[in-house]
């Protein structure tokens with residue numbers, strides 16, 4: 193049993209929880225994730241380790257409540273527990289040791305970008321973060337990222353920072369010329385747009401993929417994604433891949449496999465996207 | 477009951493039939509198909525054993541269970557002794573009695589198979605084991621005083637569980653690390669409830685825990701701990717992480733929605749309990765037409781699961797014929813009774829989808845049997861121009877598994893063969909001193925009893941290694 197040590201609401205549907213997992217806290221590296229299984233009968237779901245404190249033995253999970261499992265997790269209170277947390281899983285982020293990196297985060301993806309930016313900054317890399325959301329209240333992790341370097345905030349409605357998409361801001365950075373690598377984590381359409389944008393600039397672009405997972409150990413093959421012309425298992429070969437090689441359309445499509453089922457699984461009215469053709473809310 | 481029956485009388489008794497759920501009824505539920513012998517049938521079947529002087533059946537069993545001995549105790553009504561005898565040869569008889577391919581092992585060698593039918597060894601094994609599960613006090617665990625030595629077992633499948641049992645019994649401190657949230661390996665995530673109730677595996681696991689084995693789930697060796705760390709912390713390591721990496725067919729369309737590996741399909745239904753209700757948190761597609769590719773136990777389990785999830789048409793697509801299928805005969809037979817269709821001599825070449833990328837069919841080619849291959853089985857070859865489309869909504873790929881490289885990739889010093897299996901010496905030791913391996917990770921996908929056999933044998937080697945003369949420093 194892993195006890196919830198703290199809980200904080202970051203945006204209307206994103207919640208941070210700190211939970212005891214001493215071994216994982218001690219060894220996790222940026223880019224790695226855990227599989228969380230709340231209790232018997234619950235789903236096993238992957239969540240990125242957004243931060244960790246080896247001293248207190250806690251890891252930080254930043255969860256966007258999009259469906260039954262995530263909603264149940266964010267409804268837990270400090271003192272309550274999660275039965276199973278397995279990890280750390282996946283490969284650590286591919287890092288550079290010098291130069292300039294741009295980290296692009298959309299929605300809850302900003303929380304995933306944070307440990308990457310942290311790792312880069314520790315190595316002496318100059319980090320610019322571009323983070324986006326619908327409006328001011330959806331922007332998360334801004335103060336944490338400011339401690340690591342420049343931050344450009346973009347909102348769809350212009351209520352905070354610049355009005356527009358993260359890609360607009362990224363384009364300017366790329367045109368400035370000295371960007372060595374771009375990391376992008378967010379909804380699939382955002383990652384696809386970022387990869388498309390960086391391609392002509394020939395800037396290496398790492399994206400973190402979020403297919404449906406079960407075991408996270410390479411046993412089921414449910415997380416398979418097409419990268420280059422190969423099938424890869426995101427849980428063991430990823431979750432981060434070269435964005436210029438990823439088949440985003442296939443990923444997007446496969447994420448819709450259980451849509452009908454998910455819509456049936458008790459959907460809170462305020463967040464229900466029943467019938468929406470695309471899934472703007474499958475951010476991470 | 478006659479005191480002593482003659483051989484002639486024994487020979488007159490026919491093989492008893494296993495009572496089972498009716499095929500119509502069971503095709504829509506997940507309860508166990510075989511119901512087990514009642515006492516009277518068990519005793520009748522036991523009386524069929526001739527108590528051979530040179531029992532060939534024993535040689536047919538990969539772990540050499542002393543079959544006539546436990547059967548003799550059974551006929552004498554000494555069930556505790558029967559159980560003791562059986563458990564001393566085989567740590568999980570309630571499991572093997574249900575899932576061993578007896579027809580190619582113990583029963584294949586039974587002398588009574590020459591004329592008519594072999595003794596139902598598997599059924600009797602199951603009978604005695606089930607009795608022992610209900611009468612735990614009658615078979616107390618054997619335990620040696622603590623040796624002060626420690627062993628870590630990686631993986632809690634049949635190989636790891638068996639080794640752990642053998643090692644605690646000898647007084648060593650044993651810890652099992654398991655990647656999933658529930659122990660049992662393929663026995664819990666792969667083999668379905670209707671063949672091996674989860675309750676049985678749970679009871680076996682509990683018995684091990686009571687004997688002192690520590691089981692820690694959610695530990696992925698290679699990620700949570702490296703093998704090197706374990707080598708430093710424990711006196712010996714036993715790697716039994718199975719061969720859990722699913723192999724796909726490598727045909728176009730395999731990433732369409734509705735294509736599963738058998739591992740994923742069965743895991744969703746078994747481990748994640750999607751079979752228990754349509755409202756289970758982990759979903760599984762319930763399709764009208766399901767095509768399962770393959771002819772082994774895994775394929776049979778998948779297709780029978782599909783049927784139970786409501787498929788009107790549950791089909792096996794296999795490139796040879798039913799006679800060449802590697803699955804247990806009983807499973808093929810049960811599948812057919814449950815209305816499973818067999819598309820024999822058929823090989824998929826492409827998965828077909830609609831414009832929303834949902835599976836709509838499997839493009840196949842007909843095969844014919846040619847010259848025998850290395851394994852002696854006729855090798856199938858495609859019939860030119862015989863392509864056709866088999867309409868279906870879900871495809872389950874059950875064409876085999878390979879060793880999962882997660883652990884081995886993080887320990888490059890460990891010697892592997894070209895297929896990624898760990899290489900061991902005759903004692904089950906790898907090229908790293910004190911690191912042993914067994915089960916599917918060494919053999920490639922094999923059987924429960926072979927994995928258990930390795931667990932037992934290697935536990936002996938580990939015990940030897942731990943208690944060997946230590947060079948004085």
Ligand SMILES: Cc1cc2nc3c(=O)[nH]c(=O)nc-3n(C[C@H](O)[C@H](O)[C@H](O)COP(=O)(O)OP(=O)(O)OC[C@H]3O[C@@H](n4cnc5c(N)ncnc54)[C@H](O)[C@@H]3O)c2cc1C
Nearest residue numbers: 237238239240255256258259260261262402403454474476
């Ligand atoms: C490696 C990895 C790391 C992740 N890290 C985080 C994280 O740090 N924080 C976070 O909030 N989420 C993260 N996710 C996504 C998270 O796992 C899913 O949101 C979660 O499984 C949804 O479960 P649910 O039952 O709440 O929703 P469901 O009812 O299963 O789904 C609701 C909606 O989410 C979509 N969805 C389902 N599964 C996923 C998925 N794996 N990714 C994206 N959308 C999905 C569905 O299409 C549906 O529209 C990560 C995913 C992966 C693979």
Ligand SMILES: Cc1cc2nc3c(=O)[nH]c(=O)nc-3n(C[C@H](O)[C@H](O)[C@H](O)COP(=O)(O)OP(=O)(O)OC[C@H]3O[C@@H](n4cnc5c(N)ncnc54)[C@H](O)[C@@H]3O)c2cc1C
Nearest residue numbers: 631633634635655661662666697718915916922923924927
């Ligand atoms: C669907 C199906 C049906 C079958 N039917 C039969 C049958 O009827 N009869 C028969 O004899 N055989 C059958 N088999 C084959 C049999 O189940 C296997 O040969 C046997 O389970 C192998 O045992 P094992 O202990 O080597 O490995 P497994 O049972 O595979 O167990 C390995 C365990 O190790 C864990 N693990 C893996 N990697 C790690 C890691 N890095 N760290 C920690 N833990 C890890 C896994 O999660 C798993 O629990 C079947 C197999 C399947 C899949």
Ligand code: SF4
Nearest residue numbers: 537541572576581582
């Ligand atoms: S373990 Fe399997 S092969 Fe051996 S006697 Fe029992 S059923 Fe037969």
Ligand code: SF4
Nearest residue numbers: 525526528533586587
């Ligand atoms: S070979 Fe058959 S008849 Fe002979 S001892 Fe074995 S089970 Fe009994």
Ligand code: FES
Nearest residue numbers: 408410412413427
């Ligand atoms: S989640 Fe099962 S193989 Fe990746």
